[in-house]
Amino acid sequence: MEKICHDPKSQIATDQRFVGKVLVITGAGGQFGRAACRYFGERGARVAALDQNAEALEGTFAEISDGMDSKGFVCDVTNASQVASVVERIVERFGRIDLLWNNAGYQGKIQSCLDYDPLDFASVMNINVTGMFIVLQAVARQMKQQGGGVIVNTASVAGMRGTPGMIAYASSKAAILTMTVNAAKELARFHIRVNSISPALIGPGYMWDRQNALHAELGPPYYADTAEKVGEAKINAVPMQRVGSLEEVLQSTAFLLSSESSYTTGINLVVDGGLAAGTK
Numbered sequence: 001m002e003k004i005c006h007d008p009k010s011q012i013a014t015d016q017r018f019v020g021k022v023l024v025i026t027g028a029g030g031q032f033g034r035a036a037c038r039y040f041g042e043r044g045a046r047v048a049a050l051d052q053n054a055e056a057l058e059g060t061f062a063e064i065s066d067g068m069d070s071k072g073f074v075c076d077v078t079n080a081s082q083v084a085s086v087v088e089r090i091v092e093r094f095g096r097i098d099l100l101w102n103n104a105g106y107q108g109k110i111q112s113c114l115d116y117d118p119l120d121f122a123s124v125m126n127i128n129v130t131g132m133f134i135v136l137q138a139v140a141r142q143m144k145q146q147g148g149g150v151i152v153n154t155a156s157v158a159g160m161r162g163t164p165g166m167i168a169y170a171s172s173k174a175a176i177l178t179m180t181v182n183a184a185k186e187l188a189r190f191h192i193r194v195n196s197i198s199p200a201l202i203g204p205g206y207m208w209d210r211q212n213a214l215h216a217e218l219g220p221p222y223y224a225d226t227a228e229k230v231g232e233a234k235i236n237a238v239p240m241q242r243v244g245s246l247e248e249v250l251q252s253t254a255f256l257l258s259s260e261s262s263y264t265t266g267i268n269l270v271v272d273g274g275l276a277a278g279t280k
Contacts, residue, residue, distance in 0.1 A: 018043045040254070047069070050074075052075065077104045078127060100151045101253060102136055102151060108168040120168060129179070136151060149191075150256070150257050164223070188265055200272035201272060212228075215227075238275050240273035
């Protein structure tokens with residue numbers, strides 16, 4: 001899983017912020033990660049794509065342009081020794097690590113807190129919190145040696161306001177918000193910026209459809225009894241009266257990763273059309 005090319009035609013001419021930058025993306029086999037590999041690669045970034053699922057990672061590389069300098073690494077983010085080894089391999093391949101989108105995650109089950117499986121709760125926390133910390137720590141150590149870097153952690157509006165049926169996921173994302181602030185304060189003296197991004201109601205697509213269907217299965221009193229009604233109710237709660245696009249999440253992440261946010265660290269950028277701000 002490796003592609004090397006320096007064809008300038010593959011870059012977006014109007015966006016030169018990431019040209020030559022080495023960007024690590026975890027969860028690269030998922031919807032956000034796959035789109036990010038393409039988005040940043042098209043803008044000249046040299047992409048190290050990580051995912052535990054080799055097949056999903058292959059799918060990502062099947063969609064990446066031949067004009068991108070990128071390499072895939074199968075990696076379990078909850079395994080500290082494996083992450084450390086992959087970071088070494090990334091540095092051997094690309095020479096350094098400039099940017100990290102710490103994006104790998106697991107949604108977990110959608111169940112009432114009264115019925116939620118503690119084992120699944122532990123799995124969500126292990127992947128979303130411990131795994132994110134392990135990657136952050138390993139990459140930050142490399143960035144410290146280099147003299148700096150930028151990290152963006154994927155959080156969620158669920159971690160800010162809670163989501164019925166998703167107590168494990170919401171709890172894990174709340175932990176990420178605090179992890180981000182803590183790391184930002186500790187790493188600032190090493191010229192490493194750390195921020196988080198909190199999307200909500202992003203669609204259309206598989207993730208939007210699947211979550212609405214699962215929420216419909218949970219049903220009243222928190223959700224309607226069909227996926228269509230669930231989706232309508234969610235959009236009606238958004239002041240901007242629409243779902244957000246994947247492109248809008250990527251643009252916000254790009255801002256945090258770029259030098260345009262050079263005096264910004266320890267913040268959580270919310271991408272939700274005003275949902276977290278309260279009622280319309």
